[in-house]
Amino acid sequence: METRERWRPRFLLPLLLQLLCGGCPRVGGCNETRMLEKLPQCGQAFADMMHTVDVWKWCHLSEFIVYYQSFTNCTEVETNVVGCYWPNPLAQGFITGIHRQFFSNCTVDKAHWEDPPDEVLIPLIVVPVLLTVAMAGLVVWRSKRAGQLL
Structure with a gap:
């Protein structure tokens, strides 16, 4: 001071x-x-x-x-x-x-990003796609069946 x-x-x-x-x-x-x-x-x-x-x-x-x-x-x-x-x-x-x-000694450590291995990446892509298709199919199936129940 x-x-x-x-x-x-x-x-x-x-x-x-x-x-x-x-x-x-x-x-x-x-x-x-x-x-x-x-x-x-x-x-x-x-x-x-x-x-x-x-x-x-x-x-x-x-x-x-x-x-x-x-x-x-x-x-x-x-x-x-x-x-x-x-x-x-x-x-x-x-x-x-x-x-x-x-x-001069102050460096910004930047994270080096890289893709995960295929064993991890493929399930991360396939599972949401399959869930989306399954949910869409369930909605269509349920909407056709709803008319029969009433």
Whole structure:
């Protein structure tokens, strides 16, 4: 908690500047050099926050979502302050680098689906088909017989 409070004030001024200018890039265009100088501040602040989280929790977004949101906001504000749009290829490259640094070991284990063996598959198909035919036959037989009972 102490680190989080210490981190926030650094980004209030750029946020205020963004609100005052309407979040629009300046008329002079994008200063990519300045943007690449400013983005590492966001990365360092995010790194400081991530080091307060246990490494084994880095793949659980719920453990650091507040830090990641602050990082995203910071990159957006810093990019807009220097007159660039967000996201842009340079900012995306920077963000990708941060992802490689912290989340490269986070893989999504996808289930490998395969058909069951024929000994299982054939009965799973044949039994419902036979039951459907048998039930339809029973309904027809019963409907013909119902007229005889009345």
